[in-house]
Amino acid sequence: MPNLLSMNGLSNEQIMHLLKRAAQFEHGEQASLEGAVVNLFFEPSTRTKMSFEMAEQRLGLSVLPFETAFSSILKGETLYDTVKTMEAIGVKAVIIRHEEEEYYQQLEGCKVAIINGGDGSGQHPTQSLLDIYTIHQEFGRIEGLHVTIVGDIAHSRVAKSNAAALEQLGANVSFVCPAEWSGDYETTDELDSLLGETDVVMMLRVQHERHAVSALFSKERYHKEFGLTEARERKMKKSAIIMHPAPINRGVEIADSLVECERSRIFKQMANGVFVRMAVLEYAMKGRD
Template sequence: MKHLLTMENLTNDEVFQLIDRALEIKAGAPSLHRPDLFIANLFFENSTRTKLSFEIAEKHLGLKVVDFEVSTSSVNKGESLYDTCKTLEMIGTSILVIRHPEQTYYQQLEGLMIPIINGGDGSGEHPSQSLLDLMTIQEHFGRIEGLNIIIVGDIKNSRVARSNYHMLTRLGAQVRFVCPDLYKDVTLGEVVQFDDVVDEVDVCMLLRVQHERHDGSQIFDKDSYHLQYGLTSERYHRLKETAVVMHPAPVNRGVEIADELVEQEKSLIFPQMKNGMFMRQAILEKIIQENDL
């Protein structure tokens, strides 16, 4: 695994190796310590969980984190993404973690000689989020195959939905979507009505509406959306006793999920966030080892 760009890069065996390793690290297993390596996090879109959990994972591995801020970089003078990344490579950075609004931005970086970890590309993919979601599901249920999963929200603009749909389906889960017609992605799977399936699912995965990727022509009524497509208290209580609620966050409370449900018993939203650091540490270890850094 030279890079981690899409979930398609990974075999099923590699996915489960990463899950197993992340769970070992979570249980207290020793990890690599490489204070000789420099890493840079290039986030061209806002981020809290992904950026900071990568940074903490990097520090657990002893990596030296290069201070890179888009707002004060030469990107604002017109420098290309490739030239920015090549500069970091030339001055000794060993790994780049990149989030960028352009879908498949990494295709323009083929001239780099150092590994890239995709922290999210537009509405394309978000492999590290998908892996931590898989880890959370595997940790809770002990399996992925055979689970009944719905992904609810802005499917069209969600890189999380895309990554998770492809990998969960490949690993044997049944994945369906709940969303308004406006947010439907016709290239993905079956769309169902929330109230028709809520009492039979094992995992209810919620997504926020990504207003920043909309053209602003549609009026959004959050109360109406919550009643039709949100996890209301009534829908929560219809979930099976063994079902869980997930969300990659940030959470818009009172829109995709009722405020009081975020930390209810069935919610794994905050445990997901915690697992993100362990999974990203496992990803970094694998990148270091398989690139002989």
């Protein structure tokens, strides 16, 4: 069974296959999978965890409950031994979110299918796939589009996953952030100059839990310098859309009034996450027919 650990491991053909399958699920096609899955979430999550659970239920899978607060992790059990335990009792796939970057390297030798639900500041492949699906749904293509990603690039697994995949599919990707948050990417702090030529403005959450944001900016200053304000929205191309992986810090990354505006696809991204994760689960558990 194939794992999904990173967008770097997917070919364009594989990405488009998953998008096509997600579209079929969105338009009413049904599928049934046999077996049990476990969602091993060691970091807080609402959208990813719940949309995986919805996808699993729609596919007819048995979902075994797992709570880290009541698991042997607290007794010192390793992640490897936890996953091997799931494998031993007959689980077919595990979805893991973990604070350790590339945690999956320690799981070599596990036969159960592993789907990465987010690893530290590393990768978030299913979020990237649902983002790409949303963009493709809007424009009918990825190649030639200009996507501007704004926010904490260095710490964002969403930015890293999307940057690799979008560029591989032929999009032009720009990065906007304070210089301190550039990481390994070439960035600019001039958002306004890009708005008139950008097809997709993708805002990122300010990750308070990963660093001391206040050392750089107050919420008000960040919104003024890097947030999507109402004034900036008016500078966008007529056909351009707004995206955000959520959770949203309203009034920080994006003005509250824009979260559900006509341009916004934020809640559409969330809806699309169910269909994309159905496609990923099917692929992981059955392979490509």
